[in-house]
Amino acid sequence: MPDGPAFVDLFCGAGGLSLGFLLEGFNCLLAVDNDPSAVACYNTNLRGSFDRGAFLYDLSRLDNHEAIVSFLELYAPGVRRCDVVVGGPPCQGFSVVGKNKIQALVQSDNNLEMYWKKRNEERCMLYESFAMFIEVLEPRWFLFENVPAIMGHDIFPSIIDRFSSLLTPDGRKLDYRLVCSKYIASSYGVPQNRKRFIMIGRREDIKGAGEWKPPETGMPVTVLEALGDLPPVREGHRERVMFYPGSPAGNYQHRMREGMVGFEKGIVYDHICRTHNKDDVALFARMSPGSRFADSEVQRAVREINPEHKLIKYSVEKFRDKLHRLRPDEPAWTVTAHLQKDCYKFIHYNQPRTVTVREAARLQSFPDRFVFTGISMITSFRLTGNAVPPLMAAAFARGILDADVCLNMLASRRSFQDIWNEPAVTENWSGEQIRQGVSG
Ligand SMILES: C[S@@+](CC[C@H](N)C(=O)[O-])C[C@H]1O[C@@H](n2cnc3c(N)ncnc32)[C@H](O)[C@@H]1O
Structure with a gap:
């Protein structure tokens, strides 16, 4: 497998987002999820693309920089830089699906109200781990994916504030230019009118990269x-x-x-x-x-x-x-x-x-x-x-490559055939040095 640009996938699920990035020529350095079935499914299908495979880990335990650094040292040595961090922290807290049912339960039992409040708060807060990974890894780009309803949620302004005021573990300000919008999957070759919220962040100080724009759309598939x-x-x-x-x-x-x-x-x-x-x-x-x-x-x-x-x-x-x-x-x-x-x-x-x-x-x-x-x-x-539909994820990955000359030089697109038939990336791959070169 060639030394393409590298990404880390947090809350990776079965790997829809990862698969899209793999298609566009990125290599996965680390994928994490706390659901054993999701990790098993990811590794059955995508493990061939990197030696380490996806990790089973509860990311809510990584609630400070030291914990993230120790986690990386222990489970993913060598991953101290990457080009892109992607992730879809769980969305139930923001989702409108099932609200009526929860409301009905809540009205009949006050303890349930407390339970759902706490559970939703915990879920909403998982974006914190995502933000702290960015602060530790300082990627050129990040992609935060979620349900469109997040934009109407009370917590949305705090999320934007959080990603506008990132600080490295040693207190250095990390400025990212943010682009937030909703996109529809059927514009990108997915036979589905699914809408997703995407926030793209580009590090302001990197060279060779411009505005992220959504890639061109195509005819819907029926x-x-x-x-x-x-x-x-x-x-x-x-x-x-x-x-x-x-x-x-x-x-x-x-x-x-x-x-x-x-x-x-x-x-x-x-x-x-x-x-x-x-x-x-x-x-x-x-x-x-x-x-x-x-x-x-x-x-x-x-x-x-x-x-x-x-x-x-x-x-x-x-x-x-x-x-x-x-x-x-x-x-x-x-x-x-x-x-x-x-x-x-x-x-x-x-x-x-x-x-x-x-x-x-x-x-x-x-x-x-x-x-x-x-x-x-x-x-x-x-x-x-x-999952994020892989072809939609591939369109977002392509948007990053179109905006970033340095990463574009490293990426060679793959077909699904290539992904399942290329040899695995090994731990000591030379992409690390190339990335260091372009990420500086
Ligand atoms: C919306 S899904 C992500 C889908 C994935 N991006 C894809 O394209 O296939 C959210 C994922 O977050 C995981 N998750 C929830 N809480 C977590 C936690 N505390 N630590 C790690 N993963 C968690 C869930 O198991 C679920 O797979």
Whole structure:
């Protein structure tokens, strides 16, 4: 693997953000997450790209500079400089998803109110560890990713203040120029209208770097273009290994199959689906593409199929899209970690079932070579929904390279095929010296 510019990924999850940076020719020096399943999934798929692999560690324990320095010395010797720090500290504290449910619980029990307050505060504060890593590593750039709702949160001005007043451990001021905005994944080749908040920071004192601009946008990819070549399966399908029924059609499907070599070329993994009862299957079959729970045709169908259907208890006003059938001719709506609870919002456009793990991964632009071996179906849905779509992450990485001549010189873009077939970077790689040269 060539000595590309280097990044550190904090709160790395299964590796969506990392995969995007790897695609653009960056090398990962360190990735950390406290979820064993996320780390296992990351290492199953991306470990080949660096010897050390992702670390299982609770970043809330690194709440001061000394702790971060000791952590690096102990677990990642040699990582005292890097070009980019990226990360998506957990977003539940800022997210609007599930607020109604929490509110209802809170009203019925005061202790729960305290519990949620504390939990949300802890989560919001995780951006502190991220800020302190920047203060220790002094990267040329950082990328902070989160849900768009963060911009309306009370804590947002404090976050901006924090990243505008960074200080190194020896008290030197670190000035970063910040660019904050919301971006939509479908502009960057992801078949999904997911919006993400991104804050990009560029160190003011570095040479050879200018303004970060979002890269050029392209034509949206539709759900049909994304999923059309996968084999049809029934609800409850649990065989993890299947064969593609035919050849890929179109750029996106070709790209999604990159990285498979030899006999694996014909295989599709993790095309597994939740089990549904017969009422649900009958209902899905009656829903037209794009229709949702609140639509009168769907409400009528629910009652006709079973006057005591379990979905009747859901209020139409509050749960307008409790059920939502994908449209084949548009990008999907946001794939979220809620998939771990149920997949009703992602009913396949022409099969009477919800999406499989492979389909959710494709809607997030994870290639088929990215597998969920040894990870339960529910957890696979969560890891997928939590991720930054790799192709969106790649667009942000490209934005950094376009703005930074020095890093651009070091980067050579990779395909998914390259990522899975290059030899691993070793600990004593010479990129360290090159980076020192450009980061000074
Ligand atoms: C939004 S997800 C990140 C997704 C990731 N950037 C990707 O693209 O796949 C947030 C991650 O933060 C991790 N996390 C939460 N609290 C943490 C902590 N205290 N220390 C380390 N990781 C933590 C979660 O396990 C989760 O994987």
